[in-house]
Amino acid sequence: MRTWRFSRGLSFVMILVFLLVLVLSGCGTTGGTSAKSGSSGLTIKVGIIDTYTGPPTAYTQDALDGFKLAVNDIAKEGGPKIEYVTRDDQYKVDQALSWAKELVMNEKVDVLAGTINSAVSLAVSQYAKQNKIPFINWGALSDEITGAKGHRYVFSTPPNTAMIAKTGAIQISQLPYTKFWLAGSDYEYGHLVVSDFWTDLQKLKPGVQKLGETWWKIGEPDFTPYLTAIRAAKPDAVIVGAGAADIIPFMKALKATGLSKQIPVWIPQSIDAGTLRALGNDQPEGVLGTNQYFYYYPDTAANKQFEQEFKQATNREPGFAGLYGYMAGKYLGAAIQKAGSTDREKIVDALEGLTLDTPVGQLTMRKEDHQSLDPLFYGKTPGTGVVANGLVQLSPDKVMPSVEDVMNARAKK
Template structure:
């Protein structure tokens, strides 16, 4: 009798120990690595991404910063936009810091360098905000998901704003982002039936400040070509829009077509009312509950509306939150299963990860620079929302 009683006590003790161990494990911090180029040419983008990511987690967790009962710990790392450092930072996050999932990074070159690290550690990396097509194309692996738009989505959106026919030249930065963007834009022109003939491509170093020679080469090629004559600018960081406009391209019948940029840059475009382009996000365009909160709260905290990359950071946070909530785990295989085809809410509205390449399918916006601007940030007028269904992004990962 006593032996049976002792056996029951031992069993109870073991059960309690197991329950305690399980609860203790469950209560461990949920570690998310956020890698961004917080110093260097894209510093402003990186800081916006971090702000948006933290605000997104705050909103989605109701301020508790917990997912599935686990306290969220965000580990922020600066890769300075350098590929070798990005690779090192991600390996450190997965290896030393034991991060459950990672988000990053700002530079496309650095993001491409990070992709094999995710595969090596068999951990999910959500790419935000790098855009190079290769990330969900030839350099992709099954651990990679991307919330940011890619170069082809940019190209298709931009092409959809261009009238059929005419001539087009490109000015872009001479690195992965610029060259990828021009290639995508050229492919997109045929896809959407714009049929504008590409007559020139001009590439300039990222740190270029004098665009006189480049602009003159573009003007010389475009000025005698069939109208409309369009100079499309594909540039990250400080846009050359103003410097090009100061050279009066209109005297040759040339119209500038900028891609959307961050608010501090676009507010310098006020004198170019009527100029049209495409953009990933502008705070006044989406009409939904999340964006209403986002705009109001960001204005309250920072005395300015949320920006292009702030929205991207929020979208990445939503992908993390939705994936872990749906998988009820941070196990990589369970996360991948949950995320393929997963729909999630963002300030732009709903996005979903395409199963084949894990690219977030999403809407874009056709804008026009406003003539009558009521305040510092009243910059753009919505021409139309371009739905994801109008952006036929081809599969490039050969899965």
């Protein structure tokens, strides 16, 4: 009996410790601060919905920090005061939708922003359309957001899957490969980027041949069997749409099996500094890839300044999510100034065709489809370090879907 009593006492202490830790960790997640007031007198409230739990946080935190930086910059320059509140959608559509309603009804926000998850982004976009609230997508990459499912109230700052795929198709079409194997993580982004790539490549280089496809579930623990199978098919090159959760272990497996030494492999974001830093010594050399942003390239004063400001605020270099969160803030601030009002309809009108100076040059929010005209880059992994080899910048007009294509896609819906 005595041991039983002792162990029960011990248990209570443990439960208390657990509860204490829970309470402590809970405190860290409540968000929502506001910036210093500007002198233009205009104030707007932005409701941010994004995933602040789980693996996507690697990107969403970057985007939020970029947005905060823009808010502070705008306030410092005497622009409108941008207040914001954040909500965690836990990567779930239903959660995001209830937050959207809550933000609009209780918090009385004038603008919605976020989100990393394409499905969430499309759902919030639909809500924005029904309720005539401007929504700025700064994280999701699906081309449907400003493509087939675009409308008057949705805007997108990051380049989408169609643009990423086109960049890759341009890169690969210049190389002497004809037989391809397609592979990827079995979810929306993986399929979109690979199928867009394949359509574009067939247009750029008629006669290319598809030997087969491989799809694995997200979070695959070991890629070796898939790689051995691909090696057996002997393609000229492998096209891989690896999701954020898979890209690092996949590239490690490329190095371990030596596949990328024998067969060229293309993976979007493989040359991103964040990806290469995470890979450390396991970086395979010569993997082909595209990226939306580099903090070190193009080597311009504006880009350097952004990198330094971001690093000062967060103690790390900005990834592409940081840039596109930053640009969402910049576009919004400039639109309010241009409109001279925080009226929702006037903000939408002002955003259409708005041109901005950004860390990657002068960019425009395309009037017709509300997609920011962003530059894209391609290159190769260096083998060591985080600075990619042979970088080439493509201007937006080379990789953007044409206005006509977008309008056709919308009409078809």
